[in-house]
Amino acid sequence: MKDTKTLLKQLTDIDGIAGHEYDVKHTMKALLEPNSDEMIYDNLGGVFGKKKAQSGSKTIMIAGHLDEIGFMVTKIDENGYLKFTPVGGWWNQVMLSQKVTVITEEGRKIRGIIGSKPPHVLGAEERKKPVDIKQMFIDVGAKDKAEAEAAGIEIGNMVTPYSEFETLLNDNYMTAKAFDNRFGCALAVDVLDELKNESVNVNVVAGANVQEEVGLRGAKVAAHKIKPDLAIAVDVCIAYDSPGMEKDGDVKLGQGPAVIALDGSNIGHVGLVRHVKKVAKKHNLALQFDTMPGGGTDAGNIHTSLDGIPSICISVPLRYMHSNVSVLHQEDYQKAVRLVTEVIKDLDDETVENMIW
Numbered sequence: 123m124k125d126t127k128t129l130l131k132q133l134t135d136i137d138g139i140a141g142h143e144y145d146v147k148h149t150m151k152a153l154l155e156p157n158s159d160e161m162i163y164d165n166l167g168g169v170f171g172k173k174k175a176q177s178g179s180k181t182i183m184i185a186g187h188l189d190e191i192g193f194m195v196t197k198i199d200e201n202g203y204l205k206f207t208p209v210g211g212w213w214n215q216v217m218l219s220q221k222v223t224v225i226t227e228e229g230r231k232i233r234g235i236i237g238s239k240p241p242h243v244l245g246a247e248e249r250k251k252p253v254d255i256k257q258m259f260i261d262v263g264a265k266d267k268a269e270a271e272a273a274g275i276e277i278g279n280m281v282t283p284y285s286e287f288e289t290l291l292n293d294n295y296m297t298a299k300a301f302d303n304r305f306g307c308a309l310a311v312d313v314l315d316e317l318k319n320e321s322v323n324v325n326v327v328a329g330a331n332v333q334e335e336v337g338l339r340g341a342k343v344a345a346h347k348i349k350p351d352l353a354i355a356v357d358v359c360i361a362y363d364s365p366g367m368e369k370d371g372d373v374k375l376g377q378g379p380a381v382i383a384l385d386g387s388n389i390g391h392v393g394l395v396r397h398v399k400k401v402a403k404k405h406n407l408a409l410q411f412d413t414m415p416g417g418g419t420d421a422g423n424i425h426t427s428l429d430g431i432p433s434i435c436i437s438v439p440l441r442y443m444h445s446n447v448s449v450l451h452q453e454d455y456q457k458a459v460r461l462v463t464e465v466i467k468d469l470d471d472e473t474v475e476n477m478i479w
Contacts, residue, residue: 123312123459126452129153130296131287133304137225139192139209140333142280143167146188150307150330157314162327168344170329171314176321180474182466183327183350183431184313185341185420186306186357187334190299191444193281195224195260198271202264204234206281207255210335214252216445221284222260226274233284234260283446294376294452301440301448306330306356309459316463323470324351334420338387341420345427351474352394352432354462355421358450359412359437371412373439375451378408379458382435385414387422391432393477398434401465407457410439432478436462 138146147169155161158171167188191210198204204224218238223231237259241249260281264270285299310328317326327348332340334357345353359380362371373380381398383390402409425433438458441449 123456124315126455127289127296129308129311130298130301130304130455133307134287134298134300136304137223137231137280137282138188138190139194139280139282140189140336143188143332146304146307150188150311153311154314154329157318162329162348164340164343164347166340166343167332168330168340168347170327170344170348173314173317173322173326175323175325178323178471180351180469180471181325181327181348182469183345183348183353183424184310184462185344185353185355185424186310186330187303187340187420188307188330188332189335190282190302190304191335192283193222195275195277195279195281197277198267198275200267202262202266202270203237204260204262204270204275206258206260211444212255213444214255217255217258218253220446223282223284224260224262224275225280225282227276227279228274230274232262232273232275234262234281237261285446290449295449296452297447297449299446299448301450302358302443303334305358305438305450305455309356309455309462312459313462313466316459317466320467322466324466324474326466331420338418338420338423341423342427345424345431349428350431352477353421353424354465355419355424355433355435356458356462357419357435357437358440358443360414360443361439361441364441373410373412375439375441375449376453377410377439379454379461380410380412380437380439382419382437383411383413385418385422385435386416387418388425388433388435390434391425394432394434397468397473397477398436398461398465401468402461405460405464407461407464409461412437
């Protein structure tokens, strides 16, 4: 396994919202190639490495997603302020006064701030109301529209949250932007790294899709390209261990990876869930479970592709999802890599056939 913090910092530092994943794809290609027998690409930007089976013909797909949540520039006003639209799901209360990065077509990175009114000028009623996203703007420190445009800013530019990768008081607690879902990208890299000297009895195709945050779009394309017999989406899930969240669920940081039994896009394939539980028990690996009536992961579009692809999502808990900052536990990540690796090693053609039936 690669150094966890180095790998996660490398991947979370890259800017790449849905439709703008090129730089993330380029890095993933370089990370996957050394441990892959061949590389697989789809036409929207998905990137995967393949480890061929020693014996057997079945294929399992391990899929993170390259994109992070962010914004797109929709207008530059005469005073140089930028209007924008969200790309992915945002809650307006986490946005005001946050730093962002505007990336021009030439790759220039320009710091901006989502502006906010000082409390001194807010009336009593205004204080009670959250600011609508349509009223927000980004201040890049331009004196007027001409200066912003001269810097290369134009409609359609990608905007990403700005947050540095850091560890917190307990060294296992890491904070960064884009853990959703560069965690899944890192896991795909580490699983192939863990399997490099192993013989496996199924083909392993591990990597990441594009455009998950805007409707699981790339997962469908990648599934058609890869044509797997089984699939594991690797994505983050909600940690319920911060104040005010305890009543909503039981998943906690530091308690190991989680299987999503059900969400708004997929019911975890029962045969594959049972296989994961059996492997976790065999290797004494901690396992959490969650259900989310809303939301979804790439398993949602993978499982209905082709003739149907049995799919589940294996997650790690994440605090403060879909904001400029999120918190992930290093040991949860490392245990998730171990779990997915052992699940793969315990597969062969007969096991896959029995699982599907």
